[in-house]
Structure formats: structure tokens, C-alpha cells
Amino acid sequence: MPMPPASTPSLAPADTTALAQALVAIHADRFGPASTLPDTAPPGPLTYQAAWRACRALGFIERDADCLAQAWQRQAERTGQPETLAWPEQPEDFGLGRSHDxxxxxxxxxxxxxxxxxxxxxxxxxxxxxxxxxxxxxxxxxxxxxxxxxxxxxxxxxxxxxxxxxxxxxxxxxxxxxxxxxxxxxxxxxxxxxxxxxxxxxxxxxxxxxxxxxxxxxxxxxxxxxxxxxxxxxxxxxxxxxxxxxxxxxxxxxxxxxxxxxxxxxxxxxxxxxxxxxxxxxxxxxxxxxxxxxxxxxxxxxxxxxxxxxxxxxxxxx
CATH class of the missing domain: 3.20.20.70 (Aldolase class I)
Incomplete structure (x- = not known):
């Protein structure tokens, strides 16, 4: 999957912390226990950054945190809810099946x-x-x-x-x-x-x-x-x-x-x-x-x- 465009402005960590903390809180019972939230995330929109930080705190390796964060961003764009707390579960948000022939x-x-x-x-x-x-x-x-x-x-x-x-x-x-x-x-x-x-x-x-x-x-x-x-x-x-x-x-x-x-x-x-x-x-x-x-x-x-x-x-x- 492609990373968020390099031209996307990086938001300050404080702008994503509340959403990342909320994501960890709601999903820790399922995927936890959670560790400390990373201070920063790769450049990207708010949802991407918050989801990346949350997934890393929940124990997902960097590659999977990136994959999940991209899916979370697509889910947010598809539903019009940039602060959605729902775990991404739709194949289209992960690009699954997109290139099938x-x-x-x-x-x-x-x-x-x-x-x-x-x-x-x-x-x-x-x-x-x-x-x-x-x-x-x-x-x-x-x-x-x-x-x-x-x-x-x-x-x-x-x-x-x-x-x-x-x-x-x-x-x-x-x-x-x-x-x-x-x-x-x-x-x-x-x-x-x-x-x-x-x-x-x-x-x-x-x-x-x-x-x-x-x-x-x-x-x-x-x-x-x-x-x-x-x-x-x-x-x-x-x-x-x-x-x-x-x-x-x-x-x-x-x-x-x-x-x-x-x-x-x-x-x-x-x-x-x-x-x-x-x-x-x-x-x-x-x-x-x-x-x-x-x-x-x-x-x-x-x-x-x-x-x-x-x-x-x-x-x-x-």
C-alpha cells in the first residue's frame, strides 16, 4: 500500500494524542495490554497519525501499524468520520481485492x-x-x-x-x-x-x-x-x-x-x-x-x- 503523500503536513503530536489515547482505551481489552503511547508518528493526516500511535502502543509491529493506520485513514475518508474509533474491518479499506484479476x-x-x-x-x-x-x-x-x-x-x-x-x-x-x-x-x-x-x-x-x-x-x-x-x-x-x-x-x-x-x-x-x-x-x-x-x-x-x-x-x- 502507498504511504500517505509526502506533501501531507505533519501534525504536532499533541493534535493526535487525544484520539490515539481514545483508540487505545477502547481496543486495549481486545488487543492489549497496551504500552506507552509513542510520542510521534510518521507524517500523515490526523487519523493516520493517531491510529499509528495507538497500534504501536497495542503491540503491533511498525509494518502492521502502518497498514492499519492507512486502513483507518481510508475508513475515515469513506465514512466522513475523521475521529472514528471503530477498528477497520472492511477489505476495501486495506486495498484487499483491489488488483484482482x-x-x-x-x-x-x-x-x-x-x-x-x-x-x-x-x-x-x-x-x-x-x-x-x-x-x-x-x-x-x-x-x-x-x-x-x-x-x-x-x-x-x-x-x-x-x-x-x-x-x-x-x-x-x-x-x-x-x-x-x-x-x-x-x-x-x-x-x-x-x-x-x-x-x-x-x-x-x-x-x-x-x-x-x-x-x-x-x-x-x-x-x-x-x-x-x-x-x-x-x-x-x-x-x-x-x-x-x-x-x-x-x-x-x-x-x-x-x-x-x-x-x-x-x-x-x-x-x-x-x-x-x-x-x-x-x-x-x-x-x-x-x-x-x-x-x-x-x-x-x-x-x-x-x-x-x-x-x-x-x-x-x-
Whole structure:
């Protein structure tokens, strides 16, 4: 999203403080606890500056604070209420869907992908497919191209003829060459990558996001699904951002579910059976797990418990 025009006069901090304090006060119960309000904000209109300061006080990283503040400014202009306290929740205010082109969209996925297990090897993929997991991801770590290709081939063979969706993490070129059904990429993988070969081959694309700004980036490539996390702390991989928590997850899902063609949404990061009800109540269609299943004493029983919870979930929140 473009920043507010550089020619926009910067208002003195005192001009935005009252509005920023009001925003923090009304939203701290949802997204807090709040820290000290920053003294200044980047140049921009009053609503932008106040929202930026409030979002930083509520713990949002600078990139997300900027994204939210721009959405708040658009909301204010759209409604004619420059001092609106309402959290921005309309896709148009974030520019979501603005550049969509049906010819550049990735192939569709079911909106509810069900239990989604991320596994480190083809052997695990085969075992999980046998246990009826509907959506799987091979996250095989190696610097050896031949080893990667062998593992991808074995994983694809393990799910062939089964009612199972398999995504290959990161190794998109090998996945493409081996005829994979789908790939999953992180934000860093999207930078400078020509996605047209994947799109033209009909592969499904999942994209990781860790906040509002990355959701906007993901939307620009029109993926098959969007993953959101890490919801809770996880030790499985180093995370550049703090855990998002259920409140933010709910806000992200509410925003994306309001798009004319909502994406399938996958929550990931530290999710176990105890936390599952809160995650499902956020409005996502799927949960991705690693340790909760792979590290369970009885993976089969754990899978069955997750499947039952997903089957009997409450209706999505409006």
C-alpha cells in the first residue's frame, strides 16, 4: 500500500494524542495490554497519525501499524468520520481485492481444508495419509537437490490415489517438475519470484502470513489459501514476529472472510487440542499442526480427536 503523500503536513503530536489515547482505551481489552503511547508518528493526516500511535502502543509491529493506520485513514475518508474509533474491518479499506484479476488467480482449494498436518518426511506423509488426514504438507529440509527430489517423489507417491491434498513446502521448482498438487511458500519466497509457471500448471498455492501487512501482500498474488500464525508460541522454527494470539487471529479472519470471494484460511503455530476450540471460534476453516500430532504418544488417537472437533465445530462467527 502507498504511504500517505509526502506533501501531507505533519501534525504536532499533541493534535493526535487525544484520539490515539481514545483508540487505545477502547481496543486495549481486545488487543492489549497496551504500552506507552509513542510520542510521534510518521507524517500523515490526523487519523493516520493517531491510529499509528495507538497500534504501536497495542503491540503491533511498525509494518502492521502502518497498514492499519492507512486502513483507518481510508475508513475515515469513506465514512466522513475523521475521529472514528471503530477498528477497520472492511477489505476495501486495506486495498484487499483491489488488483484482482481472475486470469491471475491460483487454482481453488476447498474453503475448509480440515486437519492440516505438516510433516518432515515422506515416511510421515505416508503414515498420515493412511490415518486419513485430509491435508498434508511436506516440509523437508535439505540442501541436497537430489535428496529433495527423492523425498518429494516419495511423498507424492504416498498420496497418489488417496483423498488427500499434499502441499510441498518451499521446493516449488521440484514440486512443479514432479507434478505436485500444491506448494506452500513464505513471504520471503515471494520476493522477486515469477509465479506464472506455477499458476499456468494449475498448482495450488498457500502463503504464510504473520499480520495485516503480509496478508495484503499475499492477497496481491491471489493464492489458493492463506495461512496465519504463529497463533501461539512454537519452538519448531524461529519466528520474526511475536505470537499473534486468538484476538488478532479473529480480526484477521473476520477481515478476510468479508471479501467477495473469501480465501480458505489456515491457522498455524502452537495449536493443540486444548487451544483448538478458541482457534476454531475465530472463523478459520482449517488448523495446521506439527508437534500436536507428530509428537503425540498415539498419533492416530490425536488425529481422530482433532477430526471430531473439526467435524462438530460451531458455525463460523459472522
Amino acid at each position: 481472475p486470469s491471475r488467480a491460483f487454482a481453488d482449494c476447498p474453503r475448509d481444508l480440515g486437519l492440516y498436518v505438516v510433516a518432515p518426511s515422506a515416511d510421515w506423509i505416508a503414515r498420515l495419509a493412511d490415518l486419513g488426514v485430509p491435508t498434508l504438507q511436506l516440509r523437508f529440509k535439505s540442501n541436497d537437490p537430489q535428496a529433495i527430489r527423492q523425498e518429494v517423489r516419495a511423498a507424492l507417491q504416498a498420496v497418489r490415489g488417496r483423498d488427500c491434498r499434499l502441499f510441498i513446502n518451499d521446493h516449488w521448482q521440484i514440486a512443479l517438475e514432479e507434478g505436485a498438487w500444491g506448494v506452500h511458500l513464505g513471504q520471503e519466497d515471494l520476493e522477486g519470484l515469477d509465479l506464472s509457471p506455477l499458476r499456468q500448471a494449475g498448482l495450488r498455492l498457500g502463503v504464510s502470513t504473520h499480520g495485516y501487512a503480509e496478508m495484503v501482500v499475499a492477497d496481491q498474488v491471489q493464492p489458493s489459501y492463506i495461512a496465519m500464525g504463529a497463533v501461539f508460541p512454537t519452538t519448531l522454527k524461529a519466528m520474526a514476529t511475536a505470537p499473534q494470539g486468538v484476538a488478532r487471529l479473529r480480526a484477521y479472519a473476520q477481515l478476510l472472510n468479508r471479501m467477495p470471494r473469501p480465501y480458505p484460511l489456515v491457522a498455524i503455530g502452537g495449536i493443540d487440542r486444548e487451544r483448538l476450540p478458541a482457534v476454531l471460534g475465530s472463523g478459520v476453516g482449517s488448523v495446521a499442526v506439527v508437534r500436536a500430532v507428530l509428537g503425540a504418544p498415539d498419533p492416530k488417537a490425536e488425529i481422530e480427536a482433532f477430526q471430531t472437533a473439526l467435524k462438530h465445530r460451531a458455525p463460523r462467527p459472522a
